[in-house]
Structures are given as structure tokens and as C-alpha cells.
Amino acid sequence: MTSLDRAFDELRFGGQRTLNLRALQPTALQATALAEQWLREQQVLGADEALVITGRGNNSVDGYSPVREAIVRLLPSLRRRNVIAGYAEHTPGSFVVTFAPVTALFETPKRRREKPAPPPRPSSLHGLDDETVRQLRDVAVLSLAVLGVNSPTRAQLEDEMLRQFAALTAALPEGADREALLQQALLRAAEEYEAG
Known part of the structure; x- marks a missing residue:
């Protein structure tokens, strides 16, 4: 990701609507709990969309990111439970999440x-x-x-x-x-x- 792309992400999401799991370096289990709680809070606060940065796993064994895989499993579950309306891969190491209405x-x-x-x-x-x-x-x-x-x-x-x-x-x-x-x-x- 170029510095220009990062600048656009900062403008679009800002610090309040960005969860940088890569920087926090949690375990997969910690990342799941942290991301679910943070995404639920963002929904209640009325965010339209948010950015979740997981990292690609470039520095992991065999290039596998357990945190990224945990988030990949979490997002469909949150969609079924009406916390999020949808999600899409933004970059190989991040996801854009759109939120369901609170009434959902x-x-x-x-x-x-x-x-x-x-x-x-x-x-x-x-x-x-x-x-x-x-x-x-x-x-x-x-x-x-x-x-x-x-x-x-x-x-x-x-x-x-x-x-x-x-x-x-x-x-x-x-x-x-x-x-x-x-x-x-x-x-x-x-x-x-x-x-x-």
C-alpha cells in the first residue's frame, strides 16, 4: 500500500473508524473478541463504514495470518447477527465493513x-x-x-x-x-x- 493510499484511507475512515489489529499484534482469539466488540460499538455509535486492518501475514510462518483468518470467519457471523450489513476486502491485509441499522x-x-x-x-x-x-x-x-x-x-x-x-x-x-x-x-x- 502506498503512502497516497494510506492518506486516502485516513481521510475516508480517520482514526475513530479504523481498527488496526496489525499494530496491536493480538492472538487470533483476542483479535476476534476485540474486533467484534469494536464493530458492535461502531454500529451503536452510528458509523456508516469502518476499516479493519489485519495484515497479510507477510512476517508470519508460511505467510499465513491467523488474525486475518479469524476476522474472515467473524465477518459473516456478524452479518448474520445484523451487526454489519456487508464487508469487502479493501487490500490483501484489510477489510471495509458497512454497518446494519441499530434496529436490525x-x-x-x-x-x-x-x-x-x-x-x-x-x-x-x-x-x-x-x-x-x-x-x-x-x-x-x-x-x-x-x-x-x-x-x-x-x-x-x-x-x-x-x-x-x-x-x-x-x-x-x-x-x-x-x-x-x-x-x-x-x-x-x-x-x-x-x-x-
């Missing part, structure tokens, strides 16, 4: 071979800020309306709020201000429902 997380099909999303934390919504609960309720009302339920019962509304809470919190990174990110994701989901 609510439609994720269950697959037997993949681990289920972790249960929501906390197990109820009682520990959340009042504004977060209000946003969850608003998005649940919009989601149910799309399904044709215009006057949901309290139980239907609470079930939908918990379902959305579980789907979104599975996408949020540990350690960050998770509730602020959750509010951002809920705002984005509401905008997507209203635009759709």
Missing part, C-alpha cells in the same frame, strides 16, 4: 452454532436512569407499531423494552459509560424507526 439488532435470528447474546445487565430495568427508561419505552412503542400493535398492553410493552435492552446492551463495550451509549443507541433506533 432487534431482528437477529437465533442460530444454534453461535453463542446466544449475554443476558441483560441488570436483570430488570430498575437500575436505569429515568431518561433511559423513557427512551426504551418510546422505542418499544415504535417497534410494536411497526409490527401492527398500536395499543400494546403493559406486559407487551415491558417485554419489548427488555428485548431491546438485551439486544442493545450486548453491543455495548464494557467499562465505557454504557448507559450514555445505550441512550445514544436508543436515539438512533428511534430515528431509524421514524425514518422507515
Whole structure:
């Protein structure tokens, strides 16, 4: 890759939307966990596309890059789980990823071979800020309306709020201000429902 190509990538993606696994030198397992969490966070933050740099494996034994192969296996799984909409090889050592809308997380099909999303934390919504609960309720009302339920019962509304809470919190990174990110994701989901 030439320095001109790198400059164009820097303009297109910037540092915020570039994950450079080659520089971090993780194991294949670490790269998978890191990339999945980072890509989920980018989706929640509303990125349209991102660049994942794996390296080609030129300095590896037999020119094989375990990190690149791990990412090649991860990307189709994230597409099936509605985290990403698509991906393409950008260079032999990098991929461009486009993101699915946040509302697509609510439609994720269950697959037997993949681990289920972790249960929501906390197990109820009682520990959340009042504004977060209000946003969850608003998005649940919009989601149910799309399904044709215009006057949901309290139980239907609470079930939908918990379902959305579980789907979104599975996408949020540990350690960050998770509730602020959750509010951002809920705002984005509401905008997507209203635009759709």
C-alpha cells in the first residue's frame, strides 16, 4: 500500500473508524473478541463504514495470518447477527465493513452454532436512569407499531423494552459509560424507526 493510499484511507475512515489489529499484534482469539466488540460499538455509535486492518501475514510462518483468518470467519457471523450489513476486502491485509441499522439488532435470528447474546445487565430495568427508561419505552412503542400493535398492553410493552435492552446492551463495550451509549443507541433506533 502506498503512502497516497494510506492518506486516502485516513481521510475516508480517520482514526475513530479504523481498527488496526496489525499494530496491536493480538492472538487470533483476542483479535476476534476485540474486533467484534469494536464493530458492535461502531454500529451503536452510528458509523456508516469502518476499516479493519489485519495484515497479510507477510512476517508470519508460511505467510499465513491467523488474525486475518479469524476476522474472515467473524465477518459473516456478524452479518448474520445484523451487526454489519456487508464487508469487502479493501487490500490483501484489510477489510471495509458497512454497518446494519441499530434496529436490525432487534431482528437477529437465533442460530444454534453461535453463542446466544449475554443476558441483560441488570436483570430488570430498575437500575436505569429515568431518561433511559423513557427512551426504551418510546422505542418499544415504535417497534410494536411497526409490527401492527398500536395499543400494546403493559406486559407487551415491558417485554419489548427488555428485548431491546438485551439486544442493545450486548453491543455495548464494557467499562465505557454504557448507559450514555445505550441512550445514544436508543436515539438512533428511534430515528431509524421514524425514518422507515
